[in-house]
Amino acid sequence: MPLAVFVPGGHRTGPLPARCLGKSVVRGYPHHQVRPVISAFMEQRHLGRTGLRVSRIGLGTLTWGRDTDEHDAADLLRTFWEAGGNLVDTADVYGDGEAEYLLGQLMDGLVPRRDLVISTKAGSVADPDRRVDGSRGHLLSALDASLARLGTDHVDVWHLHSYDPATPLEETLQALDIAVASGRARYAGVAGFCGWQLARAATWQLAAPGSRARLASTQMEYSLLQRGVEREVLPAALDTGVGLLPSSPLGRGVLTGKYRGDAVPPDSRRASGHMAAFVEPYLDDTASRIVDAVTTAADGLAVTALQVALAWVRDRPGVTAPVVGARNAQQLTAALSVEALTLPDEICRALDDVSAPVHRYPDHDWSTL
Ligand SMILES: NC(=O)c1ccc[n+]([C@@H]2O[C@H](COP(=O)([O-])OP(=O)(O)OC[C@H]3O[C@@H](n4cnc5c(N)ncnc54)[C@H](OP(=O)(O)O)[C@@H]3O)[C@@H](O)[C@H]2O)c1
Numbered sequence: 001m002p003l004a005v006f007v008p009g010g011h012r013t014g015p016l017p018a019r020c021l022g023k024s025v026v027r028g029y030p031h032h033q034v035r036p037v038i039s040a041f042m043e044q045r046h047l048g049r050t051g052l053r054v055s056r057i058g059l060g061t062l063t064w065g066r067d068t069d070e071h072d073a074a075d076l077l078r079t080f081w082e083a084g085g086n087l088v089d090t091a092d093v094y095g096d097g098e099a100e101y102l103l104g105q106l107m108d109g110l111v112p113r114r115d116l117v118i119s120t121k122a123g124s125v126a127d128p129d130r131r132v133d134g135s136r137g138h139l140l141s142a143l144d145a146s147l148a149r150l151g152t153d154h155v156d157v158w159h160l161h162s163y164d165p166a167t168p169l170e171e172t173l174q175a176l177d178i179a180v181a182s183g184r185a186r187y188a189g190v191a192g193f194c195g196w197q198l199a200r201a202a203t204w205q206l207a208a209p210g211s212r213a214r215l216a217s218t219q220m221e222y223s224l225l226q227r228g229v230e231r232e233v234l235p236a237a238l239d240t241g242v243g244l245l246p247s248s249p250l251g252r253g254v255l256t257g258k259y260r261g262d263a264v265p266p267d268s269r270r271a272s273g274h275m276a277a278f279v280e281p282y283l284d285d286t287a288s289r290i291v292d293a294v295t296t297a298a299d300g301l302a303v304t305a306l307q308v309a310l311a312w313v314r315d316r317p318g319v320t321a322p323v324v325g326a327r328n329a330q331q332l333t334a335a336l337s338v339e340a341l342t343l344p345d346e347i348c349r350a351l352d353d354v355s356a357p358v359h360r361y362p363d364h365d366w367s368t369l
Helices: 070-082 094-106 135-152 167-180 193-206 233-240 249-256 276-282 287-301 305-314 329-340 345-355
Strands: 005-007 010-012 044-046 053-055 058-060 087-089 115-123 155-160 185-191 216-219 241-245
Touching: 010 053, 058 070, 070 094, 070 329, 094 135, 115 135, 115 167, 115 216, 135 155, 135 167, 155 167, 155 216, 167 185, 167 193, 185 193, 193 216, 193 233, 216 233, 233 241, 249 287, 249 305, 287 305, 287 345, 305 329, 305 345
Parallel strands: 058 087, 087 115, 115 155, 155 185, 185 216, 216 241
Antiparallel strands: 005 010, 044 053
């Protein structure tokens, strides 16, 4: 595989001469940390209205430390980085902290920390009596615990995992300001906020420039099987300059077409005890019509259903980077091959039609009233 060498005035590809493997030529990289160039090196986008640039596909770690062991995690991270990916999404609760720990173990040994944009989250709690804790005290302690597990002194984007109705929003948001002001987080975001919650939080943060950290991103489920964010969240995000990071962009795996005709691949989430309920909501007739349309489009374009579904969500207005999940490096490689694909407009329109969410008064169309 050709390797990239960064030289003044540009970068060159081609077989890397052995003499170039020294640190002096490949600046700062030990030779095992030189990124190869694949045919389509991943494009980057700004995260919302900030200066931070992230790869237009992110890597999720929801299953790390539980279903994904250290070997698969290492393969996934290396595959992602070699393809030009930098945005890695995790959370303090994934695998009860194991996902962050695993990522921390892999950074630097396998992939340079400086090449990654680490996004983590806080605010979800395992406590059965309190699912969400947006108090300033809990959030800042959770961030310190995340940094310890990750083995780094800062995360690049720190997200509130959920809206906490029991804590004043100003208190919750102040934790973001403190995290950014102290350098423990470079940028701040939210996740799981509905439209008015996002608009209120983003507007509050914009009201005191210089002392409050503007929201860079919001993470919400978004795919051809789940377009609810188009009602209120996306308009709010576009208006306030917050970038959307769609989670579960492959419809939790269903948009790959693997479950068509009631199939249950033995190694899939549907066949697994603890993840079956996660895919179940997208196995009804409505979803199956959408998956059929995606498969038809894929056949017509001679690509895969996964590529069609991922290219569609990646290129929706307001989207910065879908965060994909993958069980192993082969799955990830298949997902990352979407880099070479842009869907023709007529295919996008057909997919929009077949999956369109119902917009009702008063969020959108008033014309029929
Ligand atoms: N903020 C939040 O509250 C929140 C919530 C959920 C997720 N997230 C984030 O979003 C990330 C992605 O979520 P997700 O895992 O549900 O996303 P997804 O990308 O929609 O689904 C991933 C699943 O799709 C299947 N898949 C992927 N590539 C495939 C391929 N090439 N061939 C066949 N199947 C393939 C695999 O299922 P099988 O394992 O069945 O093969 C994989 O586990 C998470 O890791 C997490 O970082 C955030």
